[in-house]
Amino acid sequence: MTESFDAVDVIVAKRDGHRLSDAQIDWVIDAYTRGVVAEEQMSALNMAILLNGMDRAEIARWTAAMIASGERMDFSGLRRPTADKHSTGGVGDKITLPLAPLVAVFDVAVPQLSGRGLGHTGGTLDKLESIPGWRAALTNEEMMAQLDDVGAVICQAGSGLAPADRKLYALRDVTGTVEAIPLIASSIMSKKIAEGTGALVLDVKVGSGAFMKNADRARELARTMVDLGTDAGVTTVALLTDMETPLGLTAGNALEVRESLEVLAGGGPADVVELTVALAREMLAAAGKPDADPAAALADGRAMDAWRRMIEAQGGDADAPLPVAAHTEQVLAPADGVLSRLDAYAVGIAAWRLGAGRARKEDPVQAGAGVELHAKPGDTVKAGQPLMTLHTDTPERFARATEALADAVDIADSYQAGPLVIDRIVAG
Numbered sequence: 001m002t003e004s005f006d007a008v009d010v011i012v013a014k015r016d017g018h019r020l021s022d023a024q025i026d027w028v029i030d031a032y033t034r035g036v037v038a039e040e041q042m043s044a045l046n047m048a049i050l051l052n053g054m055d056r057a058e059i060a061r062w063t064a065a066m067i068a069s070g071e072r073m074d075f076s077g078l079r080r081p082t083a084d085k086h087s088t089g090g091v092g093d094k095i096t097l098p099l100a101p102l103v104a105v106f107d108v109a110v111p112q113l114s115g116r117g118l119g120h121t122g123g124t125l126d127k128l129e130s131i132p133g134w135r136a137a138l139t140n141e142e143m144m145a146q147l148d149d150v151g152a153v154i155c156q157a158g159s160g161l162a163p164a165d166r167k168l169y170a171l172r173d174v175t176g177t178v179e180a181i182p183l184i185a186s187s188i189m190s191k192k193i194a195e196g197t198g199a200l201v202l203d204v205k206v207g208s209g210a211f212m213k214n215a216d217r218a219r220e221l222a223r224t225m226v227d228l229g230t231d232a233g234v235t236t237v238a239l240l241t242d243m244e245t246p247l248g249l250t251a252g253n254a255l256e257v258r259e260s261l262e263v264l265a266g267g268g269p270a271d272v273v274e275l276t277v278a279l280a281r282e283m284l285a286a287a288g289k290p291d292a293d294p295a296a297a298l299a300d301g302r303a304m305d306a307w308r309r310m311i312e313a314q315g316g317d318a319d320a321p322l323p324v325a326a327h328t329e330q331v332l333a334p335a336d337g338v339l340s341r342l343d344a345y346a347v348g349i350a351a352w353r354l355g356a357g358r359a360r361k362e363d364p365v366q367a368g369a370g371v372e373l374h375a376k377p378g379d380t381v382k383a384g385q386p387l388m389t390l391h392t393d394t395p396e397r398f399a400r401a402t403e404a405l406a407d408a409v410d411i412a413d414s415y416q417a418g419p420l421v422i423d424r425i426v427a428g
Contacts, residue, residue, distance in 0.1 A: 083109075112124075132316065153313075208346075237424065254324070366392065
């Protein structure tokens with residue numbers, strides 16, 4: 001087969017600051033997926049994109065080419081509208097667990113294709129797999145049947161969705177190009193658009209525990225993704241939300257499921273409830289139900305009923321005890337005062353080192369491992385009182401987890417809380 005372009009010419013064009021043509025983009029994604037463009041060549045192109053950027057039309061075409069590398073799902077046969085949510089990842093971010101069944105209460109289907117944790121950020125599938133019997137792998141037919149019956153499904157993406165992205169994602173991780181906004185945005189949105197949802201709400205995290213450390217970069221990413229979704233005909237909105245401090249009082253797998261159940265029962269930490277309700281309102285409005293009241297559905301038990309049906313539909317035992325780690329160790333407050341900082345990244349690293357996360361995709365995780373928080377910024381503490389409890393099945397991990405937390409907290413005379421939802425980005 002005669003190739004339409006030469007990889008070096010495409011690399012040089014972007015290296016020198018030129019925009020890539022639609023034909024060049026279509027070819028390079030297809031050729032890379034076929035193995036014609038070598039890993040080192042795509043690495044060079046990724047770096048050129050990181051350094052020189054892409055305009056809106058380029059990013060849209062790059063995203064479309066990745067979608068075209070695989071299959072597309074079609075939910076048009078469902079009797080209800082669809083809405084999905086994507087988080088860019090954080091620490092203690094268990095929001096998907098209560099959110100999916102909550103939105104389903106209002107006759108909106110939620111096809112939530114989720115991933116596993118890597119590094120300091122947790123993975124939704126790892127959390128749910130701490131529930132005995134629950135399975136993440138569903139066929140497209142099983143997914144459609146569950147959406148029609150229950151209204152919500154949380155499962156892993158099939159191998160047919162945007163296969164070009166799987167290759168590119170792994171390459172970015174080892175070539176220092178993860179931070180390229182055109183590549184982040186197209187990676188996320190190629191899968192979400194191929195998934196076929198009618199509405200999408202993006203939770204773009206900002207802060208120490210997020211990939212985007214400052215609001216300007218997060219806003220740029222959010223705007224890029226909203227534009228991509230809008231251009232593809234998907235009603236898309238993004239919220240910028242704070243990730244300087246972990247969400248809720250737990251970071252781990254079974255620990256976060258337990259906390260999610262508290263939220264579904266009408267309780268739980270205020271920040272988790274606030275963000276769950278805020279995202280549910282956005283999803284419902286985007287799906288054509290702006291007057292729905294998700295807070296009421298948490299309070300009266302309807303969301304818990306939907307949760308139980310969702311878990312049981314995927315083989316899970318909703319009544320089974322959750323795993324508990326064999327060993328615990330406490331981290332104590334160093335002084336009297338007000339807890340003024342609790343670093344999300346440090347807590348995420350500690351949870352990872354305790355066994356809740358993984359360094360490579362193939363690594364196993366411990367269901368019961370993680371960090372339980374006993375205080376959040378704004379709370380008054382006394383020297384020697386427990387600030388955190390560390391959980392693990394392998395106590396030799398405590399030393400490195402504690403080391404990660406050495407500079408994780410500040411004690412001061414006062415604390416000024418900022419907003420959980422920092423900004424809202426819509427089409428336009």
